[in-house]
Amino acid sequence: MSEDSAVVDYHPMWEELGIDLPTHDALLSAVGQMYGDAFLTQENRPAGMSYLDFVMSEVHGLRVKELHDFRATGGKIVGTFCLYVPEEIVRAAGAWCVGLCAGAEFGYDEVERIMPRNTCALIKSFMGFELTNVCPYIKESDLIVGETTCDGKKKAYELLGEMQNVYVMELPQMKRPQDIAFYRAELDDFRAKVEELTGKALTAETLKASIKEVNDKRRALQRIAATRAASPAPISGKDALLATQVAFYDDVPRYTQMMNALADELEERVADGAGVAPAAAKRVLITGTPMALPNWKLHDIIEKSGGIVVGEEMCTGSRYYDTLVPEDGETVEEMFDALAAKYMDINCACFTPNQGRMDDIVRMAREYNADGVIDYALNFCATYQAEAFSVEKALQQAGIPIMKIDTDYSAEDIGQLSTRVEAFLEMI
């Protein structure tokens, strides 16, 4: 993507994809307004954020065009919703991976005709995007890969499968050796599925390269995250969250390069003691359910209340980039073992028991010098809502202030949430 490209009208491309143009225009305009209000009003942003501003301004434009052109030359796109679907395997078989939209309240009236009202916002959101024909990423996906991380998603994928080419990976619910072996076997099946889609074989060589490439992306994000431990923080939580969200969409080598450039700038800021918020700003670690693009609600409330978010223990955060796949495997078998071990080491609330997540939260709160932790759960997300009580207990034992929030993507509780967040910031 070059920033000097002329303004292009993407309507013909969207029309070809079967996008509902008037509804989609309304969605883009709403997201653009949200973005302007949440991001462009921030002061003293790192210069490197201009890349992400550009990506967001072209989120349904230039990036979709790249996918479109890739497919025109026979390339295949795999759409995913979850960290447990390894991008390394997709890329090693010659396809590209994109994370699908699930972060805005859209098309709920359509969704509620086929699903219960009390389904979590994330599921309702991706189903709403599909049913109202406004997501070009779904349209560009040759295969959508679901996973069995919760009951709501399992049933949603059955419905989505009636409309799109959906493949579901089974994820175990415990982390015993036999569970890891089970997931390892699922990866073999997934490999076969992607190879069938692309008509290309995954080899030791392509897999080794894709492991390195995706690790490099994670390393860039680790560098950005590390700078957030500094006081004053060199980047807002909102901008850092956006960087992670875009990791699921963007071209991998280009994104890695741009994020390393951003990390260079942030490291300089830290060395110079420069920050985006006063050093006295209260520092908050967020933990909980993933925040899919364009969900910036809680970060926006916290930072407009004078606090600063210094870390995210979530799938759009440390769970995505904190661990790497060992790069010393030589055979496909060795590398698949390494992938299975790495992915089964992610601490999602869909697992039982999940003490590892409690340890991660307490460790991160200390590493990032957080004054307090906010546990964020989407309404009707049973696993994270239930686990919030264990999170609260673990943090209380560690002497770290914690507040639990249950919410969704709507704006109707922003007034009350602002009061609770401000009071929490006053208290800690």
Next chain:
Amino acid sequence: MRVLGLDIGSRSVDAVWLEEGRIVDSAVADSGFDPAAAARVFVERGNHDVLIATGYGRHTARESFACDVVTEIKAYAAGASVLFPGAASVLDIGGQDTKVITLGATGKVTDFEMNDKCAAGTGKFLEVMARALGFTLEEMAAEAIAASRTVAITSMCTVFAESEVTGLVHRGESRSAIARGLHESIAKRTVSSLKRVGAVGPLVFAGGVAKNPAMVALIRREFPGDVLVPGESETDSQIVGAFGAALCGLPVK
């Protein structure tokens, strides 16, 4: 130095003028459709050196009057702990919020909980129920106290409870028993919220709903500790927030 504390709530705008840490004047006005305008009347009296706002409309006040703001949580904690030294917790039931706060030794907030986006069990809820029963708020409280029996109200949602009350009236249930049941259900819900944050006595019960004698009596019955109500001493329970905000506006010594 004179500090004006404003509590701009959903139902009323409350003002307290503080001089040398003592209340020298106070006033309450209806929020109406333009709470900022109601607040402006107090600001334009001009007899203050420092202005500080709390409540639902605090951000509007910050924009209109360029003043400092604190949350209702901090303001009520400050107000209650000065009015009642040694208070361990605070209950504030206002027009559309219920807040429970636990206090540390120096009156610092140690934990709090507030209702989320719905107005169940708040002043607004009582207003709607009084209208459904054909009472004023004062009459409904008096009827609840005088009632010889009660009926269980199962809905806490304002909309569902209104339907339930209408249904009970149509079934010939006595209005005073319904009034009693409504107050009891709020008291039970509120006390369970207090228990959730581990609140112990002495508990300061403030906010507009603390003026309701039936609610005070029932909270006293349900809560296992002393319940102190500002209106029963010298300060109106409704201005605790404005008083607390004014205290937060005092320069740090």
